[in-house]
Amino acid sequence: MMTIRPFNPADGEAVAAVHRDSVRGIGPQAYTPEQVAMWSSWPDNRQEFDACLSRGLTLVAEVEGRIVAFGQLEPVDHVVLLYCSTAHARQGIATAIHARLEAHALAAGVTEISTNASRISRPFFEKQGYAVIKTEVAHRSGVDFERFKMLKKRSA
Numbered sequence: 001m002m003t004i005r006p007f008n009p010a011d012g013e014a015v016a017a018v019h020r021d022s023v024r025g026i027g028p029q030a031y032t033p034e035q036v037a038m039w040s041s042w043p044d045n046r047q048e049f050d051a052c053l054s055r056g057l058t059l060v061a062e063v064e065g066r067i068v069a070f071g072q073l074e075p076v077d078h079v080v081l082l083y084c085s086t087a088h089a090r091q092g093i094a095t096a097i098h099a100r101l102e103a104h105a106l107a108a109g110v111t112e113i114s115t116n117a118s119r120i121s122r123p124f125f126e127k128q129g130y131a132v133i134k135t136e137v138a139h140r141s142g143v144d145f146e147r148f149k150m151l152k153k154r155s156a
Helices: 009-029 033-040 046-053 093-107 122-127
Strands: 002-006 057-063 066-073 078-084 112-117 131-140 143-153
Touching (some): 002 093, 009 078, 046 066, 057 093, 066 093, 112 122
Parallel strands (some): 078 112
16 A cells, blocks of 8 residues: 655655665666666755755655555646655556655646656657657766656646
């Protein structure tokens, strides 16, 4: 059984572990070893990582009391993070988190939701109704990443 709940600061290490596992386990399908190493190291700066998780609405999913996925809406119209552990990927957990984030945004009156998707997450967001607006290159710690600015408009 899965539970989705708001993030609390005590979840920081478990969320960092999910991030690392997801990037290291799934990232090599679309990224170089250098890109995966840099991307997976982001939680190593725990002060910055924990501060990021404390902004906006961050949700975690638990299975058998263990955090297996997380997602974040910040600001209220932008999905900034959505990660699932490799052992729990493709089981509908990220979809459930996304649905909660989207419901929160819609309740706040948002008519468009955006995200910056990776090569890995682009197909997921397309299935959720997002369209690519622009392809761009992000620079992180001297490493370039192709990403996709995506937008989902609320249905009338």
